[in-house]
Amino acid sequence: MPDTQTVTSVTHWTDRLFSFRCTRPASLRFRSGEFVMIGLAGENGKPLLRAYSIASPNWDDELEFYSIKVPDGPLTSRLQHIRVGDPIVLRPKPVGTLVHDALLPGERLWLLATGTGLAPFASLIRDPETYERFGTVVLMHTCREASELEYGRRLVESLKDDPLIGEMVEGRLLYYPTTTREASPRMGRITDNLTSGKVFADLGLPAMTPGTDRAMICGSLAFNLDVKAVLEGLGLNEGANSEPREFVVEKAFVGDGI
The missing domain is CATH 2.40.30.10 (Translation factors)
Known part of the structure; x- marks a missing residue:
């Protein structure tokens, strides 16, 4: 074949x-x-x-x-x-839409994922271009249980020893994993942690603004819509390959039932 x-x-x-x-x-x-x-x-x-x-x-x-x-x-x-x-x-x-070309230049890049929606970001956080374009990269990943965060946790942990981008990620890749069901050091949905300002306080970052922040969203359809509404509430606009703006959403992500 x-x-x-x-x-x-x-x-x-x-x-x-x-x-x-x-x-x-x-x-x-x-x-x-x-x-x-x-x-x-x-x-x-x-x-x-x-x-x-x-x-x-x-x-x-x-x-x-x-x-x-x-x-x-x-x-x-x-x-x-x-x-x-x-x-x-x-x-x-x-x-796909989760590419640098679909975003305007900015200072911070927010990668927002639930479950296996982490996959495209596993690629992006290993790409030198990501750190050439943005000063800070924030990876927010939410799952129900801590064990479901393990793939991402190990990947992020390994990057500091990566010969290609180890020096680039030092102090610039901020990892923010949370659980929604099992008790863990950090909990809560991505939407809640953004709207409450908790993630900004925890990471010592200013709140998102259209002038400085860019974002990519990948998760279930419901998650994508919820996060999109939060980002639009903060003044960010959805972009595409043909018209770069402040955030993009992966519309082809396959959730349950595959």
Whole structure:
């Protein structure tokens, strides 16, 4: 089958979350934050494909993806069982709105995610261009339980030793993980922590303004709409590749049921 790549590693983070890496087509070029269609060959010979954000940065030799497991999901019920050496289908046509080109220049970049919506930001926080464009990068990630934050926590922790961007992220990447169900050092929904001003107080940052702050949003449809309303209330406007503004929303993020 054309567009077939090979799985090179698989990590199961919880009973609902896993990440995997695969070979990268030599011809594939993408902007950090974009997504591609990936999947598995179907029983009828047609591949079953879904949109997945690329979690690896654009300079990586391999591709990385971060996924939920849905027991009866048409794709993830099978995808969660992949092993090293297995083939997967990848359509090498990256697209997406969570890219630097869709934002106006600014001082701070806010990356706002729930669950596996973290994936495009896992790419962006490893991209030198992110730190060339913004003085401060704030990664807010919210999940129900602390174990669901582990993929992001380990990734952020590893960046200080990264030979390419280790020096860039020092003191400039601010990580703000919270839980909504399980008790943890920091709790609360992203919308609540923004509207109450708690995140600004905790990180010692001024409140968001359209003049200095830019944001990217990736999560469930309900989350995206809620955060969009908060940002618009702060005076920020939604942008696109064709018309850069103060924030962008990933409209193709796949939530439950995949």
